[in-house]
Amino acid sequence: MKKAAEAVIEYNNSGLSIIEMSHRSPEFEDVMAQSFAIFRELMNVPDDYDVMFLQGGASLQFTMIPQNLLPQGAKAGYVNTGVWATKAMKEAKMFGEVAELASSKDANFNFIPKDYNIPKDLKYLHLTSNNTIYGTQYKSFPETNIPLICDMSSDIMSKPVNISKFDLIYAGAQKNIGPAGVVIVIAKKGIFGKTGRAIPTMMDYQTHIDNASMFNTPPCFSIYTCLLTMQWLKKLGGVVTIEKMNEKKAQLLYDEIDSNPLFVGTAAVEDRSLMNVTFVMKDASLEKEFLTLAEDRGLSGIKGHRSVGGFRASIYNAMPIESVQALVDAMRDFAKAKA
Numbered sequence: 001m002k003k004a005a006e007a008v009i010e011y012n013n014s015g016l017s018i019i020e021m022s023h024r025s026p027e028f029e030d031v032m033a034q035s036f037a038i039f040r041e042l043m044n045v046p047d048d049y050d051v052m053f054l055q056g057g058a059s060l061q062f063t064m065i066p067q068n069l070l071p072q073g074a075k076a077g078y079v080n081t082g083v084w085a086t087k088a089m090k091e092a093k094m095f096g097e098v099a100e101l102a103s104s105k106d107a108n109f110n111f112i113p114k115d116y117n118i119p120k121d122l123k124y125l126h127l128t129s130n131n132t133i134y135g136t137q138y139k140s141f142p143e144t145n146i147p148l149i150c151d152m153s154s155d156i157m158s159k160p161v162n163i164s165k166f167d168l169i170y171a172g173a174q175k176n177i178g179p180a181g182v183v184i185v186i187a188k189k190g191i192f193g194k195t196g197r198a199i200p201t202m203m204d205y206q207t208h209i210d211n212a213s214m215f216n217t218p219p220c221f222s223i224y225t226c227l228l229t230m231q232w233l234k235k236l237g238g239v240v241t242i243e244k245m246n247e248k249k250a251q252l253l254y255d256e257i258d259s260n261p262l263f264v265g266t267a268a269v270e271d272r273s274l275m276n277v278t279f280v281m282k283d284a285s286l287e288k289e290f291l292t293l294a295e296d297r298g299l300s301g302i303k304g305h306r307s308v309g310g311f312r313a314s315i316y317n318a319m320p321i322e323s324v325q326a327l328v329d330a331m332r333d334f335a336k337a338k339a
């Protein structure tokens with residue numbers, strides 16, 4: 001963050017700020033080239049995949065994916081694991097047929113559905129790898145010949161991913177990679193241009209592939225800050241190292257939830273997310289008091305999403321284990337005080 005802030009004043013002795021220099025300048029061309037290279041390296045992206053840095057967030061991908069990959073009258077499969085999947089389905093319905101293959105809605109999305117049939121006539125199957133609001137996460141993906149598409153907004157770069165299992169992966173940067181304003185797309189080469197539909201230029205993935213994500217002005221500052229985060233991650237040891245750190249952090253918190261008499265986890269144990277840990281109090285009337293105690297200790301942002309209630313600790317890559325320990329300590333002290 002310090003380095004990003006410095007670059008806002010002056011980037012690399014160029015006499016210019018990162019937010020005022022031309023995106024066609026050699027300096028920024030270099031930022032783009034480095035960003036593509038380090039992303040590919042960290043995520044181990046195979047050569048037959050394109051990488052794009054786009055705008056509009058993950059939410060615009062909900063629209064662009066069916067627009068670019070689902071011909072009129074054809075069918076796509078979606079697994080409904082929460083709000084984001086629901087929103088993705090809504091957009092896809094504007095372009096073709098949507099089959100909701102499975103849903104955990106009746107259980108307030110507290111688990112990942114696993115037993116469902118995947119029809120052979122699907123153009124693609126869309127999944128959401130980590131369900132940010134409910135604290136559920138895929139530990140493995142379905143084995144199928146249908147092209148897989150995955151929204152990895154909230155767990156990208158938190159662990160290694162076998163990219164070649166997917167036709168397309170997308171992720172808003174703001175959870176694990178950098179500031180809002182950029183969404184990263186990884187797409188297998190040759191999958192676009194087959195719908196027979198006219199696609200507006202900016203909505204056409206091929207535009208961005210052909211122009212190396214520089215068809216128009218990219219979100220320069222966001223991309224630069226993502227580059228800094230990726231350099232940090234690489235120095236740390238990459239996704240294999242961060243995965244171990246993330247497992248340790250999550251384990252620490254889940255162990256406390258399971259052993260503390262006052263708290264209970266909301267997600268099915270086998271689907272528990274390493275990124276978003278959701279939990280409530282057995283006695284809901286104590287929640288306000290615990291939240292106040294937590295805030296007094298500088299633990300901010302742990303109030304759960306309104307659709308789940310209770311608490312949600314988002315422990316993304318950048319969260320140090322010391323901060324998780326501070327939350328665990330607060331939970332322990334609260335239980336002691338109430339015993």
Ligand SMILES: *Cc1c(COP(=O)(O)O)cnc(C)c1O
Nearest residue numbers: 057058059084132151153154172
């Ligand atoms: C945050 C989030 C989104 C929404 O991303 P935007 O960039 O705000 O559109 C979509 N999907 C998942 C899984 C998310 O966590």
